[in-house]
Amino acid sequence: MATTTATITLASTDIADNALNISNTATFYTAGTDTGITETTGLARKKTNSGSNTVLLDSGAGVAADVTADKSAKVYIKNINDRGDGTKYVTILLTAVEIGRLYGGDWMLIPWAGGSGKDIEFTASDTTETTLEYAVFYE
Amino acid sequence: MATTTATLTLASSDLLTDNLSLSSTMNLNKGGTTATGLEQMNYHRAIIPTGTNFDLIPESDALKDNSNYVYIVNKNTDVTDYVTISINNEIIGKLYAGDWAFFPWSCDVSAASNDSTIEIQAYTHEAVVEYALFHIGETLVTATDS
Numbered sequence: 314m315a316t317t318t319a320t321i322t323l324a325s326t327d328i329a330d331n332a333l334n335i336s337n338t339a340t341f342y343t344a345g346t347d348t349g350i351t352e353t354t355g356l357a358r359k360k361t362n363s364g365s366n367t368v369l370l371d372s373g374a375g376v377a378a379d380v381t382a383d384k385s386a387k388v389y390i391k392n393i394n395d396r397g398d399g400t401k402y403v404t405i406l407l408t409a410v411e412i413g414r415l416y417g418g419d420w421m422l423i424p425w426a427g428g429s430g431k432d433i434e435f436t437a438s439d440t441t442e443t444t445l446e447y448a449v450f451y452e
Numbered sequence: 453m454a455t456t457t458a459t460l461t462l463a464s465s466d467l468l469t470d471n472l473s474l475s476s477t478m479n480l481n482k483g484g485t486t487a488t489g490l491e492q493m494n495y496h497r498a499i500i501p502t503g504t505n506f507d508l509i510p511e512s513d514a515l516k517d518n519s520n521y522v523y524i525v526n527k528n529t530d531v532t533d534y535v536t537i538s539i540n541n542e543i544i545g546k547l548y549a550g551d552w553a554f555f556p557w558s559c560d561v562s563a564a565s566n567d568s569t570i571e572i573q574a575y576t577h578e579a580v581v582e583y584a585l586f587h588i589g590e591t592l593v594t595a596t597d598s
Contacts, residue, residue, distance in 0.1 A: 317464035325456035339551045345532045399485045410542040413556030421555040424545025
């Protein structure tokens with residue numbers, strides 16, 4: 314087994330009267346165990362200059378073939394474009410369901426209950442070349 | 453405006469041949485702005501009983517089509533305990549004990565059939581979760597006795 318950790322720190326000195334400092338570390342385990350996840354896609358990069366809906370992770374195929382609903386998987390995605398004027402973003406979807414918008418520099422880390430048709434997709438807000446970095450950690 | 457940062461560190465010394473060490477920091481900004489930080493947040497701690505899928509963060513017109521960021525952590529310690537996080541009956545994934553998630557939420561209320569409320573269901577045992585919403589706005593309800 315391997316030990317892979319993900320630590321998040323949310324910090325602000327001025328969003329509230331007192332400073333905000335939330336930090337948590339998760340260890341990536343296989344489903345329902347304390348055995349570390351041993352598989353990953355590694356860090357990958359995807360470029361697009363299309364404003365059309367595009368499959369980023371094809372559940373049940375390719376690197377995501379082993380990701381199923383009863384297994385543990387985590388997905389990291391980052392829009393590495395510059396933020397610019399903040400009007401350009403990539404919409405991240407789970408099949409047809411919109412999750413949210415990654416503006417330039419934004420990242421996300423979510424668990425992924427894969428399986429047939431549970432693709433992770435993205436749609437850029439325009440045809441500006443956009444680059445996403447992503448990684449899947451799975452059992 | 454406020455300045456709020458979210459920093460991720462992914463690390464492993466034995467998942468790959470070489471060390472994995474990835475770090476990324478972002479500012480939680482309003483959509484459509486160069487660098488104007490979100491000014492509002494909600495932070496909650498809740499105990500989620502098993503057996504029912506609950507609305508965790510309801511959709512709202514005040515939140516739609518902009519920048520909102522959601523953080524959820526499962527504070528249970530039994531490794532068999534988990535919660536499912538879903539939107540519109542589509543399960544995004546399972547947060548096992550100790551797991552957290554952080555993601556943008558655009559709160560898409562434009563399609564009538566596309567309920568964008570974030571939902572949660574606990575399995576095995578009740579789950580203690582903490583969650584935060586950094587958001588663009590809130591729909592305030594006029595007091596009925598005003």
